[in-house]
Amino acid sequence: MITRLKNEIAIVKERDPAIHSAAEVFLYPSFKAMINYRIAHRLYEKKHYFLARFISQRSARKTGIEIHPGAKIGKGFFIDHGTGVVIGETTEIGDNVTLYQGVTLGGTGKESGKRHPTVCDNVMISAGAKVLGSFTIGEGSKIGAGSVVLEEVPPHSTVVGVPGHVVKREDVSMPRETLDQTDLPDPVQEDITMLKRENTELTDRLLTLEEEIRHLKKQLEKKED
Ligand SMILES: CC(C)(COP(=O)(O)OP(=O)(O)OC[C@H]1O[C@@H](n2cnc3c(N)ncnc32)[C@H](O)[C@@H]1OP(=O)(O)O)[C@@H](O)C(=O)NCCC(=O)NCCS
Incomplete structure (x- = not known):
């Protein structure tokens, strides 16, 4: 004791x-x-x-x-x-x-x-x-x-x-939890935005090609004349 x-x-x-x-x-x-x-x-x-x-x-x-x-x-x-x-x-x-x-x-x-x-x-x-x-x-x-x-x-x-x-x-x-709980990333919206951008690029390319073809056709017509 x-x-x-x-x-x-x-x-x-x-x-x-x-x-x-x-x-x-x-x-x-x-x-x-x-x-x-x-x-x-x-x-x-x-x-x-x-x-x-x-x-x-x-x-x-x-x-x-x-x-x-x-x-x-x-x-x-x-x-x-x-x-x-x-x-x-x-x-x-x-x-x-x-x-x-x-x-x-x-x-x-x-x-x-x-x-x-x-x-x-x-x-x-x-x-x-x-x-x-x-x-x-x-x-x-x-x-x-x-x-x-x-x-x-x-x-x-x-x-x-x-x-x-x-x-x-x-x-x-420990690393801090940095995830923004209010503005969470939206993967579906991100995919749609990417597809829209690709679509715009393809449309631009197509328009350029069409313009080039029209130009070539005109040159060919001139040569034949
Ligand atoms: C937790 C404690 C023991 C400190 O432990 P430690 O391992 O030295 O930790 P740190 O002081 O480095 O603190 C680590 C982080 O936790 C935070 N933190 C510390 N004590 C905290 C508490 N009680 N509640 C919330 N956050 C706290 C610090 O701000 C620090 O955050 P940061 O990394 O963003 O700067 C001390 O803060 C505490 O709570 N002491 C109380 C003792 C007591 O009961 N006294 C009464 C006497 S009558």
């Missing part, structure tokens, strides 16, 4: 630049939520479901961080600020993951069984992001503030927006 406490203190000190002393750690909602979660999760694993939920719900009221005791969370987990964080029952979180306030790791309401995301090692999920569904957020990825992520994220990607889309992978920006 002492080792666990020391570890949790070390994580907060390492991850939050605003901290000045180890004692401040005890004021952090994230610290309290994690201690409560570790106890509740043990009880949950031993099938003491009511007691586990009792501890987690009490912790949610006190800290604003609601972690279902069934969620699996690795080492080095840190929630900055904390208010409004919700982590669902079948969520799996790897090592050294950071969440900010307002993050939901939830379900869409359309799945049963495994309904919540799997978050791999070293992922950062920014303030207010919602990650909904049973897909995986790949190792080392970043989810931008306010994003709503609804599908798998490859490792080492940055995802932003609603719905979330990958804007960077392996630190390289």
